[in-house]
Amino acid sequence: MNATEPRGRRLPLVLRNSSFGRVWTAQLLTQAAGRMFQVGAVWWLVGFAAEGDQRGLESGLFLTVSTLPAVALAPVVARVVARHPHRTVLAGAAAVAGTVAAAAALAAYAGELPMAAVYAVGLALASCQALFDPCLTTSVPELAADADIEAATGFELSTQSMAGLGGGLLGPLAVDAGGLAGVVATCGLAYLLAAVLVVSARFAHAGMTKDGPGSTRVGPGAAHGTAPARRTLRQVLAGLPFIRRVLVCFAAANLFTTAVYVVMPLYTRGVLHSTGSTVAALEAALGAGTLVGSFTGARVPGRPTTVGSLCLAVMATALCLPGLVATHTVALGSMTVAGWCVGVIGVRFVGLFQRLVPAADKPGFFAVMQALLGATFPVSSFVFGALGDHLTARTLCLIQGAGLLPVAAALWWLGSRTGPDGRRTSPGIAAAHPAPMGEAP
Helix, strand or coil, rough: CCCCCCCHHHCCHHHHHHHHHHHHHHHHHHHHHHHHHHHHHHHHCCCHHCCCCCCHHHHHHHHHHHHHHHHHHHHHHHHHHHHCCCCCCCCHHHHHHHHHHHHHHHHHHHCCCHHHHHHHHHHHHHHHHHHHHHHHHHHHHCCCCCCHHHHHHHHHHHHHHHHHHHHHHHHHHHHHCCCCCHHHHHHHHHHHHHHEEEECCCCCCCCEECCCCCCEEEEECCCCCCCCCHHHHHHHHHHHHHHHHHHHHHHHHHHHHHHHHHHHHHHHHCCCCCCHHHHHHHHHHHHHHHHHHHHHHCCCCCCCCHHHHHHHHHHHHHHHHHHHCCCCCCCHHHHHHHHHHHHHHHHHHHHHHHHCHHHHHHHHHHHHHHHHHHHHHHHHHHHHHHHHHCHHHHHHHHHHHHHHHHHHHHHHHHHEECCCCCCCCCCHHHHHCCCCCCCCC
């Protein structure tokens, strides 16, 4: 393809960059497999395995266990990603997850998996995914040229929505059809195929690092022949105050948004009185909305903080609606709108972080980002799961929406006090610390 060919006629990045396409497909397979097992296991607990008055608590505990690795392993993940070749880390994580899932599938076909085994498999798969995702995010500049960073980020973020669309759709349907055995076997195949795809990819830009606009160098510390000192996770965040505050806002938002994975099955069973096909449809609506948001987020005008706060307000309204009007149509529409908001927020802010965070700090930063954003997920799962045994699912929907409004206001306030580069808008400070060239608002 001619480099001077108009951008509008170029092929999508996953087609013109085969290595990125393979690694992206591997991420899609791993996230879809993890989501399929997670959603399938939750529906299995709510619909079949858990006692009548413990459905909320059991499903909440399972999601708590499944989300702890992203938080607890953040320091380990940062060290592994920083010290080892990224292709090795990605392939190894996928291969281990595939082996665990395959072993669980064999045990499930031999006899029904005990509850403890289901929890253990969820913990193991989540641990592998907690290593795979931040490693891939860090690897984007090694797989794509700088001009393709935003396109690569859009594809990378789209995997979560596509995984929700595919894995979330198939998980409950597979459980209704044949229990957990088929679900776990399919997950094992997906993970092992992902490992093969990563091994076959070429990380063409692995020797290139970029510290900021206009500062590309070959290899760490190439200008002086020495590698820059590795900073601790605390130091990484201390040097990024604006980004740290943004992450805290989104961590608070996740306390209410991620509860949807507990509320949806409870709402389906207790309010809509439906089956796994309805859970699958709601998961698919959420995933489809996030997918569209991932690819349209870059076209939404406005600064990231403005767009983010407005999207949070829209999401709050969408999550409240099923609590006010209990119909299948309203629930599906609400999940679609909420998913679109998630996709837009993700692509705008991760794209900004890719440009603002120095290359040497990216391994630690993206591990911290995943940990901070995931820190409230276990709490949310446990709290909303426990509440689900005492409050109606419609009430839980209203709580979700109401909780997002203060976060939207806080993000708006943060944006009003900072410039495009995240520094305070005070003229004195702006003069002393001019924004780097090329940083988008």
